Amino acid sequence: MFVDGRQVPDGTEIETDLAIIGGGAAGITIAREFASTGVRVALIESGGFEFDADTQALYEGEIGGVDYTLDGSRLRYFGGSTNHWGGWCRPLERQDFEKRDWVPHSGWPITRDDLDPYYPRAAEICQLHSTNFDDPQGWPTDTPVEPLPLAGDEVMTRFFIYSPPTRFGEVYRPDIEKAENVSCYLHSNVLEIVPTENAAEVDRLRVATLQGNSFTVKPKTVVLATGGIENARMLLLSNSVATAGLGNQNDMVGRYFMEHPHIPYPADILITDEKLVPAFYRTYTPVEKAVMRGCFMFSPQYLERTGRLGTVMTFYPREEVKTAYTPPKDGDADPDKTAEKRAAHELDAGILQAIRSSTALPAKNDTLGWRFGIGCASEQQPNPDSRITLSEEKDALGLNRTKLTWRLQGSDATSLHQNVRALARAWGGWGEGRIRILFPEREEWTEAEGWGNHHMGSTRMAADARQGVCDADCRVHGISNLYIAGSSVYPTTGTVNPTLTLVALAVRMADHLKTRFANGMPGETL
Amino acid sequence: MADANLSRRNVLILAGAAVAASAIPLAVSMSEPEQIGLENSLTDLMADRDAIALIGRRWMEEGGGHSNVAALSRRIAKKLRAEGWSPDAAPGEARAAMARIVRADFANDDMVLVDNWALSRSCVELCALAALMTEDDAGEGARDGARDGAEGAAAAPHG
Numbered sequence: 001m002f003v004d005g006r007q008v009p010d011g012t013e014i015e016t017d018l019a020i021i022g023g024g025a026a027g028i029t030i031a032r033e034f035a036s037t038g039v040r041v042a043l044i045e046s047g048g049f050e051f052d053a054d055t056q057a058l059y060e061g062e063i064g065g066v067d068y069t070l071d072g073s074r075l076r077y078f079g080g081s082t083n084h085w086g087g088w089c090r091p092l093e094r095q096d097f098e099k100r101d102w103v104p105h106s107g108w109p110i111t112r113d114d115l116d117p118y119y120p121r122a123a124e125i126c127q128l129h130s131t132n133f134d135d136p137q138g139w140p141t142d143t144p145v146e147p148l149p150l151a152g153d154e155v156m157t158r159f160f161i162y163s164p165p166t167r168f169g170e171v172y173r174p175d176i177e178k179a180e181n182v183s184c185y186l187h188s189n190v191l192e193i194v195p196t197e198n199a200a201e202v203d204r205l206r207v208a209t210l211q212g213n214s215f216t217v218k219p220k221t222v223v224l225a226t227g228g229i230e231n232a233r234m235l236l237l238s239n240s241v242a243t244a245g246l247g248n249q250n251d252m253v254g255r256y257f258m259e260h261p262h263i264p265y266p267a268d269i270l271i272t273d274e275k276l277v278p279a280f281y282r283t284y285t286p287v288e289k290a291v292m293r294g295c296f297m298f299s300p301q302y303l304e305r306t307g308r309l310g311t312v313m314t315f316y317p318r319e320e321v322k323t324a325y326t327p328p329k330d331g332d333a334d335p336d337k338t339a340e341k342r343a344a345h346e347l348d349a350g351i352l353q354a355i356r357s358s359t360a361l362p363a364k365n366d367t368l369g370w371r372f373g374i375g376c377a378s379e380q381q382p383n384p385d386s387r388i389t390l391s392e393e394k395d396a397l398g399l400n401r402t403k404l405t406w407r408l409q410g411s412d413a414t415s416l417h418q419n420v421r422a423l424a425r426a427w428g429g430w431g432e433g434r435i436r437i438l439f440p441e442r443e444e445w446t447e448a449e450g451w452g453n454h455h456m457g458s459t460r461m462a463a464d465a466r467q468g469v470c471d472a473d474c475r476v477h478g479i480s481n482l483y484i485a486g487s488s489v490y491p492t493t494g495t496v497n498p499t500l501t502l503v504a505l506a507v508r509m510a511d512h513l514k515t516r517f518a519n520g521m522p523g524e525t526l
Numbered sequence: 527m528a529d530a531n532l533s534r535r536n537v538l539i540l541a542g543a544a545v546a547a548s549a550i551p552l553a554v555s556m557s558e559p560e561q562i563g564l565e566n567s568l569t570d571l572m573a574d575r576d577a578i579a580l581i582g583r584r585w586m587e588e589g590g591g592h593s594n595v596a597a598l599s600r601r602i603a604k605k606l607r608a609e610g611w612s613p614d615a616a617p618g619e620a621r622a623a624m625a626r627i628v629r630a631d632f633a634n635d636d637m638v639l640v641d642n643w644a645l646s647r648s649c650v651e652l653c654a655l656a657a658l659m660t661e662d663d664a665g666e667g668a669r670d671g672a673r674d675g676a677e678g679a680a681a682a683p684h685g
């Protein structure tokens with residue numbers, strides 16, 4: 001059921017078994033997993049059912065590093081950032097979980113095998129209608145799904161499956177409404193997670209609304225699921241007992257913030273015949289009830305051999321290249337631009353003729369080939385100096401705002417540049433295409449061309465409390481009944497969108513918590 | 527008047543020819559019969575000599591290229607011969623040989639950038655050869671000084 005927190009009388013104390021802070025993909029998933037169990041759940045959500053500017057403004061903050069939008073990259077109402085999610089789903093690669101000698105601070109305390117049992121359930125929750133991410137021959141389609149036969153072992157075709165995208169707030173609202181053991185408190189902001197005196201266990205949550213009333217939630221177990229930035233902020237704000245913040249005894253909370261730098265034009269492709277590129281590479285392609293899309297990723301052996309980080313690339317057709325340059329129908333006001341376009345066309349035509357002189361067949365008509373564009377998202381190396389701290393500025397609730405100092409590194413850029421070069425080898429070696437490398441080599445990377453609104457890493461998992469904030473079960477080191485859900489626990493990011501994996505982790509956490517409740521140890525002392 | 531109209535290029539060619547004439551016995555003995563017209567055989571591999579010449583020209587403008595027809599011809603021919611090519615090979619065989627060389631270049635990361643297009647070095651060398659020959663055809667001699675020196679003289683009997 002839903003409760004408007006603004007109607008809860010001042011000073012009320014609510015006892016519950018499980019408090020979940022945040023009604024986004026992770027929080028709603030865990031709450032649903034507990035529906036119709038004997039466990040009392042309080043799901044505490046800052047917003048209501050619709051976007052509200054005053055609530056959203058609680059996300060505003062200070063930027064210290066690479067420019068970023070703190071309030072524009074996430075949404076603060078029921079359903080969270082799934083309310084603007086694009087729906088791209090793919091599990092992390094097996095290698096993403098491993099400690100890679102060439103990637104400092106890499107290595108999850110769990111493996112892909114640990115998460116594999118939960119991906120199918122996550123796929124169902126994200127309404128994917130398939131979990132066949134890697135076996136295109138297994139797709140139920142009359143047309144064989146044949147990946148491009150690119151040369152070498154460096155580049156591989158992989159597949160995303162699309163969520164509709166699932167707006168968790170809309171799709172799963174009825175489930176929460178119906179669940180008698182789940183109370184979702186809307187318009188309710190947790191001000192602090194207050195631990196016991198020894199800071200070894202959560203005692204209570206201080207909650208307030210923008211309207212001014214406040215109340216307390218007394219949980220046996222708490223899941224913090226407020227998103228990849230807010231999770232760290234909430235731990236840092238919870239400093240009345242542990243003055244550095246909860247779980248921050250090793251100064252790890254907020255560090256290692258990572259994104260997926262998105263580069264809109266890292267490369268161009270010239271290809272002799274657009275028909276060589278199956279439709280599934282170019283756009284969202286329905287296969288029965290599922291919708292998929294092919295992309296390029298880099299093989300584990302290539303990444304290990306060369307010491308690179310991963311990149312995922314998609315591409316799309318842009319324009320036909322004919323033998324002769326055709327000026328725009330309405331002309332071009334700028335003669336210099338026309339000359340530039342003509343020169344570019346002539347070079348394109350020359351390259352296509354060169355391809356057709358050796359590795360491809362001669363042109364049969366005046367169409368020499370096609371130019372395709374590429375978009376990409378890249379992994380960045382974990383960096384302890386890329387971090388979330390508290391700003392001196394206060395929000396409407398009187399809480400310190402977020403200060404985000406996002407850092408990119410020259411090595412991140414080198415990796416991406418070299419991956420584009422590997423793509424050039426793969427296409428050139430195949431023979432039907434050539435790559436124009438538009439992402440330059442850089443010693444430093446100080447400005448982001450784009451990002452994915454993927455907030456990761458700032459409460460990372462690690463077996464060793466000195467290396468991370470939470471353990472392999474996502475329980476905060478040193479606190480017996482506080483868990484963290486969401487992509488903030490990722491020690492490394494992989495290259496693909498984080499939502500499917502964070503939902504899988506949420507299902508896994510729900511299983512873990514159910515076992516704990518069943519064994520009668522929701523808040524045992526560590 | 528006719529003498530006065532001699533271009534610098536033609537003067538250099540004549541000078542080169544004089545040097546070449548004195549070297550003919552040696553040059554002929556060292557040259558292989560198929561090298562006669564070698565550069566034409568090579569650039570005939572390409573579908574559109576003018577179009578690919580533009581790539582070669584751009585490469586040279588960007589500072590990456592060679593400006594010597596003979597040296598480029600020899601370099602490319604050597605690679606092609608290693609793939610079983612000869613100047614009288616059927617077009618299909620020549621294309622196949624070139625394709626193998628191009629693929630090997632990419633496999634070996636032997637790429638050059640032309641306006642940031644990552645291309646096979648061998649292919650771009652062939653484009654450069656086409657560019658130099660196009661210049662020759664057009665009677666433009668901007669690069670002739672370099673080409674018509676010692677190596678140009680050695681190349682004279684072949685062309």
